[in-house]
Amino acid sequence: MRWVKALLVAVLASAIAAVAKPAPRTHPRPTRLADTGLYSDFASRTVDSQNLPYSPQYPLWSDGARKRRWIHLPPGSTIDARNAEAWVFPVGTKFWKEFAWSRRVETRFLERTSDGWVYAAYVWADDESDAVLAPEAGILSGQEVAPDKRHFIPSVKDCESCHRAGRSEILGFGALQLSSDRDPLAPHAEPVADDFLSLAKLARRGLVRGLPPDILSSPPRIAASSPRGRATLGYLHANCGGCHDSIGSLASLGLTLRYPLSARDALSVPALAAIGRASRIQLPGAKGTSVWLSPGDPSSSAILARMASRNPVYQMPPLGSKVVDEEAVELISRWIGEDLKGSSP
């Protein structure tokens, strides 16, 4: 009977292999924002008290949108922060981000299911009476963000393009972004209300486990040679570092703009490795090749030129914005022109 057993074992192994194969991400998405659990009373727009507000110290630029954010953790669950650079969230975690100009325009929603993260965007009606699921291919909203330019509500592929590029699908919610040692020069930083989450509050409330002790005793802070450098590196971390990381899809580019908590001093920040390094892209109007960061010479620095462009071929980030962030361009231009002057690769 041994051969019968062997056959059974083989069949069983095949079945297990088939079951263990990741399932396609087909988790259904609610058709209305009201059904995602954000509000305890949608009519009065009362946010459920179990959904906790927060604000990253270095926000992503979104063409001047005012943003509000919340996280929901299933009761009794915790975030696994043993890897301080890539937290792992329990199944059932939800994130919401609301985009508003003169009115609410869009609310993005991420939910951690057993199949992985599910992405959805909800479009608010002009009178804010309801918010319904956007088409999977995205949709142009009625919100003008600049003359003749309207806010685009992203497709699911757009969401995945940024959120699945690096070491974690969750961007803007981590040790550096929630540090209580907030950067006063961070562009577009939002005021922090008393009930907003911070790293210390997460730990006190037992919502996070495995945090390295030194991160709690000494809140994360970007090491830089000047306050302007700190704000610049924080901006690059939040707006570029999701893709431009030493781990993940674009690691092969060798351009790391994500700030690692392991950086011990201003000289060991990976973004500074971009100084003097040739960029493959030929900037419009420029002769010859450019370099990513040219100390003392903002106009020859490809990173700045691409931030300052909204031509679809050159703009960075490549999606999610139609208006140049002039405040950030000014900040980083001065950092390259003054703070980096005399630096060498």
Add this chain to the structure above:
Amino acid sequence: MKSWRLAVCVGLFAAVIGMSTVAADRKGPGATVRRGEYLVTLGGCNDCHTPLKMGANGPEPDRSRLLSGHPQDLAMPPAPKLPPGPWMYTAAATMTAWAGPWGVSFTSNLTPDAETGLGKWTEQNFVESMRSGRHMGHGRSILPPMPYEAIAKMTDSDLKAVFAYLRSIPAVTNRVPDPIVPEPK
């Protein structure tokens, strides 16, 4: 009884291993590359990525520039403006430059050249590009007439075979111009 069952079991095991070995031998170490070449040929990649040149019998692929994209030394004049009507696209004689409502696109250098081709791309970069329709999977949109929507339907193993083939062809140093695209509304 036990001995013949054991013999059958050993025989079956040997047969399975033997069949696998024969199959692997048949495929050979270059099987993936050959599969990739087959897919690239069938998929029409050469139609746009290998420039046409004029031969004795008319336009023919320039094999010396295999899959190296729009020739860097072929500077294109501005695309002709088409009158309103059903004509909407124009293409260069090489089939490597295309103009339409999106702007002007030049076909990419797919050879393994490190500075001007896919030499620094990883297999993951390539697969993600074809799946997402974005440069390196996360950058700017890949432009028409690249039929990435159809290619996105290929299996992972087929996309990896295509990449393996593209890594196997001669590197051609050819810096393709960036596309020319107007700012969208």
